[in-house]
Amino acid sequence: MSFDWPIRVYYEDTDAGGVVYHARYLHFMERARTEWLRHAGFDQRALAHEAGVIFAVRDLQIDFHRPARLDDVLRVHTEVAEQRRVSFSFDQKIFTDAAADAELLCHARVKVACLNAQSFAPQAIPESISSALAAGAPPL
Template identity: 55%
Template sequence: MAVDPAVGATFSWPTRVYWEDTDAGGVVYHAQYLAFMERARTEWMRAHGYGQELLRREHDLVFAVRAMQIDFLKPARLDDALAVEVELTQCRRASAVFAQTVRRGDEVLLTAQVRVAALDAGGFRPRGIPSPLLEALQALERPR
């Protein structure tokens, strides 16, 4: 399956803050941002033609977060409409780095750098990204 050239390298996934995402004060609990970012990366891959189930089934490939650097700049609150952005900044043979931003309108609430490792789906051991997928992903890189 090929990457859809109509989908831009920067991807934005909309979400809304629900009660379950917040602490008792109605502020988004810090760990919930991890779920928002995971969903956005998953939808970014799907938009480019590589859903996680397809990667697992056809390529014996899964991605796992290896490292993450997060800057929490402003809080999101109950009922806020957010945009979770994804950009691929680097793709190597067995890993990829994503820049992610969470916005409320024009306000940047969070920035993150997320490194994912390519693993074989059966044993969760490091492995290379198959060449056609690697080339397609490298074509989407936006180095910072």
């Protein structure tokens, strides 16, 4: 299952030279994963309050290829690479949003753990999410 989310680079995302600060790419990826989950029909606030689960980044590997700059429109591609009982591993790529000749700016493998919202102990991914993913969820 994959999902694309557009992001525009704002002044607050850049350094003094107008280049996206490296940590901002993590913000962009976090937003894309949140929107991926929302698009599949799950709201993180409801999951925390009703199902008692939250998601947290457990491991991250990132490779930077080219810089993004102020006012660029980017596309964050999010794809589930692996699903386990208590975690997802995502492949996330950020591209320039020039459709035919989009350039890869960075690529990350992000492992996200499902945790109990109260104790922060690892917890199985809710069956509703696992079932939706197995069934393909809504078309992304």
